[in-house]
Amino acid sequence: MHSVEGVDGPANSASSSSASRTSAGTLPPDLAASTGFLLGKVGASVTRRLANALSLLGLRQKHFAVLALLEDSGSCAQQSVAARLNLDPSGLVSVIDDLRRRGAVERERDPEDRRRHTVRLTEVGRALLAECRELVASVDAEWLAPLSEEQRRQLHAILLRLAEADPVIPSPRIS
Amino acid sequence: MHSVEGVDGPANSASSSSASRTSAGTLPPDLAASTGFLLGKVGASVTRRLANALSLLGLRQKHFAVLALLEDSGSCAQQSVAARLNLDPSGLVSVIDDLRRRGAVERERDPEDRRRHTVRLTEVGRALLAECRELVASVDAEWLAPLSEEQRRQLHAILLRLAEADPVIPSPRIS
């Protein structure tokens, strides 16, 4: 018994009568029983899809996040961008460099405190953000397809709740 | 505005009326609007918690997964373990080595095909798995706390559905 994989024979579009052997169906009970384990797996998969889609624009999630933040809150010192997105200031540098190279953001020194670099979204950046938004929405639509309308609403509400309660643990290892 | 973190003050159990500013509350609308983005973030956070908990046993998720699989399906050739868990055979080696060093699994050559190494769970491994299970359950209970009983059921059902539909995209880059 070597090949359980129909590989590319997806003839049966059937959902899941009994033991349909889509790869995930083989998860041992202990793993399928843990909501956290499942969430981690599905989350990683979705993140991969998102990354893949954004790569079409030559961007990664961080770029999207920065663009979205800047549109939301206008000009920002780099430090506060990092703080609000819970990511390392050092890691932010290359992201902003990338965006600047594409003309998506502009950077100027803050006259009041010349140590600060204020970052601002340009029109190009706004347009780029719009592209991202569209792309992300289409990715969401794709992987959410197996769910009912109601389930999608439930999931979104649940995730908002969880994100809200989470200290977000950006990178510093926990306890 | 440095501290937006109410940290553990989840006083308002309200769903999402306006702009409650727990760290995640600062997420720009575009990000909070994407279920995928949220799922990725929350998934990463949970994965971190899980990893942190399992590290108390000196294990990682992969170890847990292998133990769970072996209990579920008995002896297995390494290759089929890798296949069923959708992970790289080469990456599996060190995991099984670790488990073997702790006496959690035993490995013998398959007499019928001496290329195969059959892996089997020991009593020690069964006990270790039980510890993992308990640990994982407690982590789940912790981060699921903000949700109602019904929401937890909803989330689990939704994740199972999504995992089922996902080709699981283990590592090979998509498309």
Added chain:
DNA sequence: TATTGTTATACTCTATAACTATA
């Protein structure tokens, strides 16, 4: 020649910390 398991290599991502320029 194909397959199982293993080892070794390279690549990505991220975290730490060292450095500069301002204050």
Added chain:
DNA sequence: TATAGTTATAGAGTATAACAATA
């Protein structure tokens, strides 16, 4: 001395490919 930003370095994690033993 402390802070904003930057650069450089090291580490974990993972994927690829080369390898040995067996079929």
